[in-house]
Amino acid sequence: MEQTTFDPDGVGVGNGAYFGLPFEPEAARLVLISAPWDVTVSYGAGTAYGPDAVIEASTQLDFHDPLAPGAWRRGIATADVDYSLLEQSQRLRSDAERVIDHLEGGGSPDDDYVVRKLRRVNEGCAAMNANIESQAARWLDAGKIVGLVGGDHSTPYGLVRALGARHTSFGILHLDAHCDLRDAYEGFAFSHASIMYNILRDVPQVARIVQVGVRDFSEGEAALAAAQERIATFDDLSLAEAAFRGETWDAQCRRIVESLPGEVYVSFDIDALTFENCPHTGTPVSGGLTFNQAVWLLVTLVRSGRRIIGFDMVEVCPAGDDRIDAITGARVLWKLCGQTLLSDEH
Template structure:
């Protein structure tokens, strides 16, 4: 993908070049401070599939992004590279999605995850999801060991678990803890949703079992079940939720966004992993995403929160951007928004690691 780059001849003001890399940047992983992994995977999506096409759609749209970022104008010079995507992922996603649909259809007609009729499909999907986690973990761990910062582009929200594990292990070796800033419409705290142990709806349930994760701070959530609410309430303050209704009510009653962002950031430790599900934004920003929900953050509110986090003295130790799905009805809008949010995440992450 990146191959032998020629950064000396690269001009950020030229027309973006479709070279297979995010933002058309010329860096190889060996040259860059930050490396992006792609996970074209949407096996366990429970509503509309399509996020497996997200990484390529974002790459295609990203050449239209101006490289001078308002928060870190020359950040790109530190190197943002695109790693090779493991060739197993995309075809396995397509194959296993069909198996997952068998399970979902069975459940939607009154069946159970314990029924023999879906046992083989469930086992196959869960084994495939574990293999994806191992692929991402291995790739991320190697990059982290080499001193790179790593971000992941999904794919559905199950995809970053391997990266989270790698970040947790890397920090644990240094005796450091971390927190997750989770921007999403959904709490994703379900246990083995629909029988899928690594479901997109279970990512934060699984993340809470990682070593050294001290705090999960959820922002913008507005669609969650009673079991998820109970898990958060019984977490002893380890899970803190700034739900969409409360954020909106506070704004309606005169509490400004800056003050609300400060309250969110105060809950986070020094090391922060950002997990950004695009459906945390209002649906006009992501109409093609798998499970859109009314409400949510505006693009500007999300950027302000991330910028304020970067300016707080905390360090972003990794991130993911997930659930972007291209849509024929909206041209490149979904990927356009996704590419710009991805670039903001890249630059703000680098800014915290000066």
């Protein structure tokens, strides 16, 4: 479909692109890449099918956004989805499940049976990271802003690496129920639960990770976050306590944003939100942000004059006829796109 024939007030177009938009990547300001991958998920699987589910749900969305009016007209394009990632994810997932079952049954991670499977999984995850980094590098070098749709939370590593190679310093606004600060969780070097640990280790250009809404983490993760100057934590309980004592959400958002540098990458795990927004996500946790609270945080970030240089939206898990996860994911993605494009106009 040509852009000249596209009717934003018409029926949603199922053209295989996010939001049914007609833009080609070469002509768009923002390019969305997809990562259909969920090899190392430790509880509920299915996020590998998130990108396709979000694409389908996104065509039912109306385009007027009062918080970023007309921003989409600068171009939001969908890069071709590399479905070889999905095929590899499906193959490696069986190995990962056997490793997890073995460990949960009291087995040793040093058993030969596990070591071989771990090696296969880790090599496959490293190849996925290289694939995503290569895709991101192509569009970043073409002058585009890049967003990623997962897949599990391990998938943005390559995009963050690509940004690190092109920016001297930036922060990460990390919305999540989990800290993701575990070192090779369950033996998986690139676990979904290790993404922020790996970024701290491998991407020194990330000056600050600001974690918001986290509420389920280990003692080791808490200790690392407390000791690490590059991490600022606004956990769910502390945010709730501040609200109980009378601090408005607007004031809390301004306090969160003040801890970030001028350029910011947003990592949005859907399980940062309350249950009703994402009942089937892989590792749901009670508590969390409302949809509007999360949106207001993004708006506050952009109104502060900070620029969003990239983002991800991960852990959407479709569930048959229950489409609420994909519907929420599509609308979170729309807000991320709009606020990113708005910040780019500063």
